[in-house]
Amino acid sequence: MAGGFVYNAVDQTSLSTAEIYGKALADIIVRDPKVVAITADLAKSTKLGDVLKVCPERVINVGIAEQDMFGVAAGMAKAGIIPFISGFSAFTSMRACDQLHTDICYQNVNAKIIATHSGTSFGQAGSTHHAITDLAIVRAMPNMTLIVPADGYETANAVNAAYDNFGPYYIRINRGFDRVLYENMDYGFEVGKAVTIKEGTDITVIACGSCVFQAKQAAEFLENSDGLKVRVLNMHTIKPIDREAIMKAVSETRRIITVEDHSVIGGLGSAVAEVVVDGGKACAFKMLGHPDRFAPIGLHEDIMAEVGIDANGIINAVREVMKKDFEEDDNWDDEF
Amino acid sequence: MALEKQEWLALEKKAYELRKLCLQTVVWAGSGHFGGGMSVMDLLTVMYHKYLNIKVDEPQWEDRDRFILSKGHAAIAYAPVLCDKGFNSIEMLKTFNLSGSKMGMHLDSNKVVGVDASTGSLGHGPSIAAGTALAARILGKDYLTYVCTGDGELGEGSNWEGFMTMNHYELSNCIVFVDRNHCMIDGPTEQVMKLEPLADKFTAFGFNTLVVDGNNINELCGAIDEAVERSKVKQNPTCIIMDTKKAAGIKSMEGNYLSHYGAFDDETYAKYLEEIEEDYKERCARCEKEGK
Numbered sequence: 001m002a003g004g005f006v007y008n009a010v011d012q013t014s015l016s017t018a019e020i021y022g023k024a025l026a027d028i029i030v031r032d033p034k035v036v037a038i039t040a041d042l043a044k045s046t047k048l049g050d051v052l053k054v055c056p057e058r059v060i061n062v063g064i065a066e067q068d069m070f071g072v073a074a075g076m077a078k079a080g081i082i083p084f085i086s087g088f089s090a091f092t093s094m095r096a097c098d099q100l101h102t103d104i105c106y107q108n109v110n111a112k113i114i115a116t117h118s119g120t121s122f123g124q125a126g127s128t129h130h131a132i133t134d135l136a137i138v139r140a141m142p143n144m145t146l147i148v149p150a151d152g153y154e155t156a157n158a159v160n161a162a163y164d165n166f167g168p169y170y171i172r173i174n175r176g177f178d179r180v181l182y183e184n185m186d187y188g189f190e191v192g193k194a195v196t197i198k199e200g201t202d203i204t205v206i207a208c209g210s211c212v213f214q215a216k217q218a219a220e221f222l223e224n225s226d227g228l229k230v231r232v233l234n235m236h237t238i239k240p241i242d243r244e245a246i247m248k249a250v251s252e253t254r255r256i257i258t259v260e261d262h263s264v265i266g267g268l269g270s271a272v273a274e275v276v277v278d279g280g281k282a283c284a285f286k287m288l289g290h291p292d293r294f295a296p297i298g299l300h301e302d303i304m305a306e307v308g309i310d311a312n313g314i315i316n317a318v319r320e321v322m323k324k325d326f327e328e329d330d331n332w333d334d335e336f
Numbered sequence: 337m338a339l340e341k342q343e344w345l346a347l348e349k350k351a352y353e354l355r356k357l358c359l360q361t362v363v364w365a366g367s368g369h370f371g372g373g374m375s376v377m378d379l380l381t382v383m384y385h386k387y388l389n390i391k392v393d394e395p396q397w398e399d400r401d402r403f404i405l406s407k408g409h410a411a412i413a414y415a416p417v418l419c420d421k422g423f424n425s426i427e428m429l430k431t432f433n434l435s436g437s438k439m440g441m442h443l444d445s446n447k448v449v450g451v452d453a454s455t456g457s458l459g460h461g462p463s464i465a466a467g468t469a470l471a472a473r474i475l476g477k478d479y480l481t482y483v484c485t486g487d488g489e490l491g492e493g494s495n496w497e498g499f500m501t502m503n504h505y506e507l508s509n510c511i512v513f514v515d516r517n518h519c520m521i522d523g524p525t526e527q528v529m530k531l532e533p534l535a536d537k538f539t540a541f542g543f544n545t546l547v548v549d550g551n552n553i554n555e556l557c558g559a560i561d562e563a564v565e566r567s568k569v570k571q572n573p574t575c576i577i578m579d580t581k582k583a584a585g586i587k588s589m590e591g592n593y594l595s596h597y598g599a600f601d602d603e604t605y606a607k608y609l610e611e612i613e614e615d616y617k618e619r620c621a622r623c624e625k626e627g628k
Contacts, residue, residue: 062497065497
């Protein structure tokens with residue numbers, strides 16, 4: 001493997017983002033009597049164990065009924081409660097789509113959705129449990145803030161931000177086995193502001209979720225092997241997206257690659273492309289993500305490798321885009 | 337517990353006035369869901385003029401009773417009730433359905449004062465109501481939550497998810513109404529999609545199930561009184577199946593599924609008003625005869 005990157009199943013168990021979500025919510029729920037956790041028979045799977053320990057009376061299980069879960073949450077939120085809904089993203093985005101749209105977003109209630117097992121992180125479960133269209137669906141809903149944390153620390157930051165700010169939040173995390181990107185929570189997380197993981201001037205890789213770690217690895221490898229200065233942005237907030245960081249990347253690197261564990265239709269890549277097109281300045285652009293087909297079955301890392309959203313895939317894409325020539329444009333800098 | 341005659345007469349008068357205002361709204365709007373609006377008008381009347389503990393000058397009062405109209409298309413009846421009550425102006429009602437209005441065919445709780453949930457997509461009300469009632473328990477509040485679904489609406493499986501939650505959490509502080517007007521857009525319910533035995537379904541789902549004439553204010557209030565009394569103890573919830581007539585009060589259209597949505601000309605409007613007047617007189621006569 002060109003990138004020399006290691007991602008195996010052996011060390012996954014100690015790296016659960018969902019467990020960190022559970023701990024973050026447990027901290028909040030003991031402080032605030034108006035916070036309630038709601039789940040649809042997935043308290044264990046979505047790691048609500050810590051919440052159950054500290055406050056079992058405020059964990060509401062509605063059974064296997066996602067539509068009900070969202071309606072119940074909306075009713076609670078209207079009455080002054082801050083509900084944290086936990087469920088698999090395939091179901092929180094699709095099974096209860098109408099409730100998410102109408103009960104949560106249209107009514108603009110203060111409900112928080114923690115969507116686990118996103119992308120192909122539950123890879124072996126097959127397409128019934130993959131969520132590669134959730135960003136496209138959820139992003140299109142007015143009033144929604146959409147965050148895709150890159151690791152456990154960022155998940156804790158996102159959960160805290162969701163609690164601190166009014167309105168619907170959808171936090172899309174994985175099955176729980178992400179690589180650790182940050183050393184701690186203090187790296188300046190701010191909703192709607194991309195985090196620069198690595199500075200660079202040749203090309204910008206914009207990633208979210210589990211792909212951020214892969215992008216970082218790819219960038220470090222390319223610097224050593226190809227001498228390329230690859231900028232890596234962790235675009236944790238898909239909506240509202242950081243237009244400034246994107247246009248800065250267009251201006252300063254003129255090449256952008258987006259990487260996501262999601263369909264190339266409607267997700268991070270589309271969101272970035274919308275900003276670029278609207279900005280009026282062309283740049284080389286490539287989207288990495290799931291092509292327009294259902295994902296294969298397998299371990300998350302195997303699927304990521306096959307689809308080309310791992311470090312190897314990113315390295316190949318960067319090399320390809322770097323081969324492209326640009327016409328000279330003397331006025332380029334003046335137009336910004 | 338029967339109504340006192342004077343109260344019964346007063347509620348009949350209010351229901352009569354609101355029926356007329358509903359018809360007037362159809363005229364202002366150009367068209368409307370008047371059939372399903374009229375069938376549920378007696379419930380809306382007793383809710384907003386007898387049962388709901390609400391404050392018009394403090395619509396978001398956190399201890400208020402909640403009313404969730406799951407059959408959101410009955411807004412053509414609900415909006416007149418809310419405007420007549422004083423939550424919104426009659427001037428606003430004149431804009432119902434019109435471009436730029438705050439009042440669309442289905443009411444938006446963020447735009448129309450007094451609306452507890454934005455409904456219109458069917459099958460959402462029961463879960464929202466269950467959440468509202470659960471919130472009362474969690475927050476230690478005494479308010480009651482009422483929710484009204486249509487009968488054809490019960491085809492949406494999500495309703496039954498909500499009913500299961502109400503039963504599981506013993507939400508007797510949540511009272512369910514079904515507007516059993518026997519009609520849906522494409523025809524009679526039993527032809528389009530069988531609902532019977534409907535009461536048995538609710539009983540099987542754990543409800544204390546009552547079946548009443550939903551267009552008889554005295555009978556309806558008797559059932560609501562029982563449900564309210566039961567709400568004082570945490571136990572299984574009550575469902576009141578209101579046997580009603582589509583377009584109730586407009587004699588020539590009563591029971592006709594074609595009244596689901598429509599418009600009418602001046603002549604028909606005048607005829608419908610006469611029929612509502614006639615119906616009101618009959619209701620008063622019944623009240624005089626049966627009331628105590």
